[in-house]
Amino acid sequence: MPDTEGTLAERLLAGDRRALARAISLVEDDDPEGWALVREVYPRTGNGAVIGFTGPPGVGKSTLLAAMTKIERARGHSVGVLSIDPSSPFTRGALLGDRIRLSDHFLDPGVFIRSMATRGALGGMSEAALQAALLMDAAGRDVILLETVGVGQAEVDIIDHADTVVLVLMPGSGDSVQALKAGVMEIPDVIVVNKADHPLTDTMVREIRGVLSLGPRGDWRIPIVQTEAVRGEGVEELAEKLDQHRAFIDAEGTLSDRRRRNLMNEVLAIAAARMRRELEASVREDPAVKELLDRVVSRELDPASAATTILERSVA
């Protein structure tokens, strides 16, 4: 199909890759046309299975995504991969290298890969990422794999919009196991211990099992899957567990509950991010706000009172 036939929305809904790429760029650039497009195609979303992968950097999530993509392709499914790169002036290169693992699939029209860089803690990132996931869904991708880097609650935002959440760890992920144990990290649906050829794998699996045994016992028993993604080992088993989880939430009716909660959180997150952005813009631009902050720094006016004044001004 030539790139110029039909509107962008029509081409997107027909599954045109270039239209999808263009649409995501519009959303990423916060272009009103992008938002209009999501609005138009939204009724055609909700068909793809959205699977979120999270975990600390360095555990091999991208390699695992590449292996999962291979399996889904062999099953005849089209795949969309959305990787969220945490942005930092410190070392950009460390994570970009990972992306190369997915290069096996660059020429396959059934695979669409996109990386997005985060835009600051409360910024528009999760907003844009979630719109991108909707666009992939509307473009008919059967399976949408979201990848975020996170060891705490910061990335929950994005991953919370998945139907199934996979936490990827590796031997040596002691901090993450402690975070699970302390309740600082949400309990996922499936846990993967990657790089399972490491001698400390059994210890790690045992620790995780111990932590899970402390938690509330639901009807879904969280599987711990050992993988060596780089050789494809264990990835079939992971795919089976993901299918089982999907069948489970489908049967229980929890898929629709989950999606309802996720969509509500999404609406709130978008609204809150916009408010925050407007607030920050007003702080940068408004000389009266700058003066308020000067008074806070000189200890004349306390931060909470300054916040109250700013809120009153922005509403007025």
Added chain:
Amino acid sequence: MPDTEGTLAERLLAGDRRALARAISLVEDDDPEGWALVREVYPRTGNGAVIGFTGPPGVGKSTLLAAMTKIERARGHSVGVLSIDPSSPFTRGALLGDRIRLSDHFLDPGVFIRSMATRGALGGMSEAALQAALLMDAAGRDVILLETVGVGQAEVDIIDHADTVVLVLMPGSGDSVQALKAGVMEIPDVIVVNKADHPLTDTMVREIRGVLSLGPRGDWRIPIVQTEAVRGEGVEELAEKLDQHRAFIDAEGTLSDRRRRNLMNEVLAIAAARMRRELEASVREDPAVKELLDRVVSRELDPASAATTILERSVA
């Protein structure tokens, strides 16, 4: 001094412990009297040295705080300790046990210890915690130690308000080192490797040094201090490094820059948290908003458009 003489603000400024405890409770309960109190005493803040300790759960932060408190007391300084407990229905006990480490100091009037439980990701927690830190400062505490649990960016909010930020790790903190390397975690001012009797300590220190060598080279060389907090080992050296850091930022003029940035972030964070809370309340209470969300779930209306409508309603 009896508990009933003078206003709460006067007693607080005189260093009365019960007044301080009462004031923090007011702030924690979001009582208008608490906010009024902070407003009143704010001009008397800015004298205490605020040191923030962060790091994954289980590395021994509380033990380290207890040891640091002992040293500061020996130096004749009064100490305030504010621990932020991440709340989770999963396992509350895991962290509460840690607090017991501080019990050596419970009877010392020169030490004021307070724990606060987090109230959800964007909730009023950091808001209340920062007010509590201001109250400790106004009450004349020479040193204020903030403790938060975090392995990602989530807790940066709170710790960002410290003059000096200490990251506490232990051998096995592979995830945190990877997070530093990937730039997902902010670079602290001082790094502690606690539980340094572990055979893998040297490896951990070497890894951290490697990560730091990749970063931007500032004038402050980030020290890596090895401690065994449970035996008090290395804690003197940590105290010296903290003094050096303080002298450094004082001399460079960066202390006032830092505080200016921190206070500005604090104002923004308070304003954003309030907006978010009002938004969530409106969503719970407004039947029109509920209907909007139903239309999102039925894929009639996209999340961003729903957010726009909600924002228009709340401003109108």
